[in-house]
Amino acid sequence: xxxxxxxxxxxxxxxxxxxxxxxxxxxxxxxxxxxxxxxxxxxxxxxxxxxxxxxxxxxxxxxxxxxxxxxxxxxxxxxxxxxxxxxxxxxxxxxxxxxxxxxxxxxxxxxxxxxxxxxxxxxxxxxxxxxxxxxxxxxxxxxxxxxxxxxx
Amino acid sequence: xxxxxxxxxxxxxxxxxxxxxxxxxxxxxxxxxxxxxxxxxxxxxxxxxxxxxxxxxxxxxxxxxxxxxxxxxxxxxxxxxxxxxxxxxxxxxxxxxxxxxxxxxxxxxxxxxxxxxxxxxxxxxxxxxxxxxxxxxxxxxxxxxxxxxxxx
DNA sequence: GTTGAAACCTCCAATTG
DNA sequence: CAATTGGAGGTTTCAAC
Numbered sequence: 001x002x003x004x005x006x007x008x009x010x011x012x013x014x015x016x017x018x019x020x021x022x023x024x025x026x027x028x029x030x031x032x033x034x035x036x037x038x039x040x041x042x043x044x045x046x047x048x049x050x051x052x053x054x055x056x057x058x059x060x061x062x063x064x065x066x067x068x069x070x071x072x073x074x075x076x077x078x079x080x081x082x083x084x085x086x087x088x089x090x091x092x093x094x095x096x097x098x099x100x101x102x103x104x105x106x107x108x109x110x111x112x113x114x115x116x117x118x119x120x121x122x123x124x125x126x127x128x129x130x131x132x133x134x135x136x137x138x139x140x141x142x143x144x145x146x147x148x149x150x151x152x
Numbered sequence: 153x154x155x156x157x158x159x160x161x162x163x164x165x166x167x168x169x170x171x172x173x174x175x176x177x178x179x180x181x182x183x184x185x186x187x188x189x190x191x192x193x194x195x196x197x198x199x200x201x202x203x204x205x206x207x208x209x210x211x212x213x214x215x216x217x218x219x220x221x222x223x224x225x226x227x228x229x230x231x232x233x234x235x236x237x238x239x240x241x242x243x244x245x246x247x248x249x250x251x252x253x254x255x256x257x258x259x260x261x262x263x264x265x266x267x268x269x270x271x272x273x274x275x276x277x278x279x280x281x282x283x284x285x286x287x288x289x290x291x292x293x294x295x296x297x298x299x300x301x302x303x304x
Numbered sequence: 305g306t307t308g309a310a311a312c313c314t315c316c317a318a319t320t321g
Numbered sequence: 322c323a324a325t326t327g328g329a330g331g332t333t334t335c336a337a338c
Contacts (some may be wrong), residue, residue, distance in 0.1 A: 003213065011206070014206035015206050016203075016205065018205050019170070038214060047211070048209055048212045051168075051206070052171045052204060052206050053170050053205060053300050054163070054166035054170045054201050054203070054204050055203050056292070058302050060199060063303065066250075068250070085296045089296060092303040095299050095302070096293055096295075097297040098220070098292045098293075100220070100292060100293065100295035101271050101291040101293050102288075103290075104290075106296070107292075111302060138252045138253070138256075139252065140250045140251070140259075141250075141251045141253050142162065142187070142250065144241060144245070144250060144258070145240070145248055146249075147247050147248065148249050148300055149205075150208045150210050150247070150263060151244040151245070151247070151263065152213060
């Protein structure tokens, strides 16, 4: 499935503002509303658009502390990886988790209120798992750039 | 500004589906539409809701390769940091960039089509900057968990 | 907080190039 | 086949209570 220029412009607009109307888009793209509407429906149907979400200010909702966290396991056989993954997705502090090729095994994005809550997460949740070899914390001081957009 | 239970339920709903209607919310929360509407407007006005965005499938739009990348600079005086930041935000491959307290200086989320494009980014763009000491790539093999939601 | 109504938007059928 | 027009039904927005 190929995206033409109009599809890309629609996706770009929706990636910055999911609430833009077909009317506004039809004005911007110099088309009537129906083709815009049908393209959006097609992009949704094909799963190119995965969904529409509200983004919150993490400081204002009381989760100002962002940390990336690298994890090395002791045992690396498949059942051990799967067990770690099953456990880590249940921690609500962990909003992202990636299996990594490199010096360690997993990279976690961890969102908490303060150092006390991070310490609690680390000691009582993450390090409490059986198969943990090593955890290293990378505290985010400044968000230089952040975007949910995929460049097209 | 405090969030009560109703606010939290609204935010949770909007974080998973920005297109939910006030009507559906009013049904779920057993309230009429107006208080829902006014709470959402307040949450937007106060910047608790930063915006509404469409999320795309990065595989389906041709950016399947995700890499995190740690960067160490040579010079760390403020003007050097600022220069690096000014340059890195302009790379469209870099969708996130964090200034980190730890063993290195910056953590980058990099989105590309394939290894060739990553190589090109690394060699011709990132490593071409003057002040780079060291770059280390962490290739994402599996996305175990991913969410734009902030837990409330 | 509720009701109710105007304005706007989504969605689709009919139609045209 | 892909666009436009136009209108029914749903949603947002807001005034009055």
